Amino acid sequence: xxxxxxxxxxxxxxxxxxxxxxxxxxxxxxxxxxxxxxxxxxxxxxxxxxxxxxxxxxxxxxxxxxxxxxxxxxxxxxxxxxxxxxxxxxxxxxxxxxxxxxxxxxxxxxxxxxxxxxxxxxxxxxxxxxxxxxxxxxxxxxxxxxxxxxxxxxxxxxxxxxxxxxxxxxxxxxxxxxxxxxxxxxxxxxxxxxxxxxxxxxxxxxxxxxxxxxxxxxxxxxxxxxxxxxxxxxx
Amino acid sequence: xxxxxxxxxxxxxxxxxxxxxxxxxxxxxxxxxxxxxxxxxxxxxxxxxxxxxxxxxxxxxxxxxxxxxxxxxxxxxxxxxxxxxxxxxxxxxxxxxxxxxxxxxxxxxxxxxxxxxxxxxxxxxxxxxxxxxxxxxxxxxxxxxxxxxxxxxxxxxxxxxxxxxxxxxxxxxxxxxxxxxxxxxxxxxxxxxxxxxxxxxxxxxxxxxxxxxxxxxxxxxxxxxxxxxxxxxxx
Numbered sequence: 469x470x471x472x473x474x475x476x477x478x479x480x481x482x483x484x485x486x487x488x489x490x491x492x493x494x495x496x497x498x499x500x501x502x503x504x505x506x507x508x509x510x511x512x513x514x515x516x517x518x519x520x521x522x523x524x525x526x527x528x529x530x531x532x533x534x535x536x537x538x539x540x541x542x543x544x545x546x547x548x549x550x551x552x553x554x555x556x557x558x559x560x561x562x563x564x565x566x567x568x569x570x571x572x573x574x575x576x577x578x579x580x581x582x583x584x585x586x587x588x589x590x591x592x593x594x595x596x597x598x599x600x601x602x603x604x605x606x607x608x609x610x611x612x613x614x615x616x617x618x619x620x621x622x623x624x625x626x627x628x629x630x631x632x633x634x635x636x637x638x639x640x641x642x643x644x645x646x647x648x649x650x651x652x653x654x655x656x657x658x659x660x661x662x663x664x665x666x667x668x669x670x671x672x673x674x675x676x677x678x679x680x681x682x683x684x685x686x687x688x689x690x691x692x693x694x695x696x697x698x699x700x701x702x703x
Numbered sequence: 704x705x706x707x708x709x710x711x712x713x714x715x716x717x718x719x720x721x722x723x724x725x726x727x728x729x730x731x732x733x734x735x736x737x738x739x740x741x742x743x744x745x746x747x748x749x750x751x752x753x754x755x756x757x758x759x760x761x762x763x764x765x766x767x768x769x770x771x772x773x774x775x776x777x778x779x780x781x782x783x784x785x786x787x788x789x790x791x792x793x794x795x796x797x798x799x800x801x802x803x804x805x806x807x808x809x810x811x812x813x814x815x816x817x818x819x820x821x822x823x824x825x826x827x828x829x830x831x832x833x834x835x836x837x838x839x840x841x842x843x844x845x846x847x848x849x850x851x852x853x854x855x856x857x858x859x860x861x862x863x864x865x866x867x868x869x870x871x872x873x874x875x876x877x878x879x880x881x882x883x884x885x886x887x888x889x890x891x892x893x894x895x896x897x898x899x900x901x902x903x904x905x906x907x908x909x910x911x912x913x914x915x916x917x918x919x920x921x922x923x924x925x926x927x928x929x930x931x932x933x934x935x936x937x938x
Contacts, residue, residue, distance in 0.1 A: 479908070479915040479917075482908050483908060484907065484908075485905065486745075486871075488869050489867045489868070492731070493734065493735075493867065494867045494868065496727070496728035497731055497732055497735045497864060497866075498762065498867070499724070501762045501765055501863070502762075503722075504765075510721075525924060525928060526924055527733065527736045529922075529924045529927065532741050532859075532862070532874065535918075536911055536914060536920075536921075537919070538921070538922045538927070541927050541928070541929060542928045542929070543929045543933060544929065544930055545931060546931065547931055550932075561844070565841075565844040568839045568844055582842070601919070604803045604804055606815075606918065607817070607877060608876070609796070609799070609800040609803055609877065610796045610799075610876065611876045611877075611880065613851070616851075616852075617897070620852045620859070621855060623852075624855070624856045624859035625859065625863075627856075628732060629732060631724075632728065632729045632732040632733070634721060634723055636721075639767065641769060641842045641845065642846075643845055643846075644845050644846075653934065654933045658933070661852070671718045671719065671720060671721055672719065672721045673714070673718060674717050674718075675717065676771055677714070679771060680717045681714045683771065684771035684836070684841075689757075692777060694778045695779055696778070696779065696785065697778065697785075697887055698830075698887055698889045698893070699888065702779070
């Protein structure tokens with residue numbers, strides 16, 4: 469495959485007006501961003517129809533990827549027996565995690581529900597194939613982890629599209645990926661990036677659940693934005 | 704800070720109706736996802752007004768983060784002298800990258816424009832503070848890189864919000880992050896996750912530029928989705 473010429477009928481002819489978003493369209497994008505939640509307990513049992521799921525997966529697949537390498541895969545898990553195995557490895561790791569927090573914090577930690585593996589009708593394991601696109605991938609030459617980052621962009625697209633479809637998503641990370649590998653038959657060279665619990669929701673927390681439960685607070689954005697150089701506040 | 708009780712006036716009272724998105728709202732979210740591009744050359748010089756930039760940064764700040772740790776920072780770079788230094792480290796790395804491709808592919812690589820550092824009126828370096836949230840972060844105990852992944856979720860939120868605002872974003876990864884560190888005075892313990900070129904656009908490629916330029920092709924989604932276990936196609 470060779471590049472098209474930059475003159476004549478070259479790819480520049482594919483440039484098209486970006487087209488402004490209307491105020492309503494812009495508001496809808498912000499609504500998805502602001503009303504998206506990490507869901508643990510609000511999943512409804514109703515299965516996700518095929519066309520809805522396909523729209524959500526296509527949204528993920530249209531994420532940016534380094535060198536257009538599209539390194540992601542999506543394993544759809546619905547079998548209760550498989551979900552039970554995943555729940556088991558979560559439970560074991562979660563007990564370890566609880567012991568890492570001191571005193572009162574550990575007590576609080578044990579009171580949190582941190583996954584919806586069994587309750588959500590669908591689980592999706594999102595992986596990154598680090599060999600996809602061959603040994604030299606445009607844009608990955610000097611930052612090897614950009615393929616993992618591309619996969620995370622796909623996850624965030626999936627999450628926002630799901631929100632717009634009325635579907636909640638919860639990202640479970642309290643397990644050792646090596647324990648998940650044999651359950652889903654994931655080859656050694658494939659990286660497990662995320663394990664998502666997915667299902668319709670009719671209620672959501674109005675703000676992040678960890679904030680509502682007084683586990684952590686939203687930081688002021690102004691403290692996180694620097695002007696020109698690390699550490700310099702904006703005027 | 705202690706957790707609120709789960710009975711009486713506990714956090715469950717903060718559950719609210721999720722509220723269906725209208726067909727128009729859903730379409731707007733998908734429009735942002737499908738029409739988002741990695742922009743290299745279409746940037747307009749017009750500066751981004753403060754309120755627009757704040758909306759884009761707030762969108763990033765409302766990404767999911769592991770344990771609500773919000774590990775991101777945003778360094779806003781506008782000084783042409785600083786941008787010139789960043790462009791220099793890109794240029795050096797890009798020449799190295801070109802030599803990694805064989806023959807015709809290397810010739811093609813050299814014809815691609817892969818950054819808009821100088822042309823975009825604003826550059827944003829997005830970093831991850833791996834110490835934020837303390838030594839033990841909820842959800843990060845068994846998957847250490849989830850803080851990096853949270854930062855990438857913020858970047859994807861930023862990218863989509865920017866698209867809705869008529870602002871293009873291009874992610875430049877062809878440089879060694881260690882070379883960027885002294886230019887922006889980034890401390891050793893902070894990870895450079897992304898360097899973004901940001902500016903208004905009035906034209907965009909109708910499909911990914913690397914596809915339009917015949918560098919790579921979109922993979923069929925069906926090849927990337929597995930049913931229940933790695934490698935099993937959907938029926």
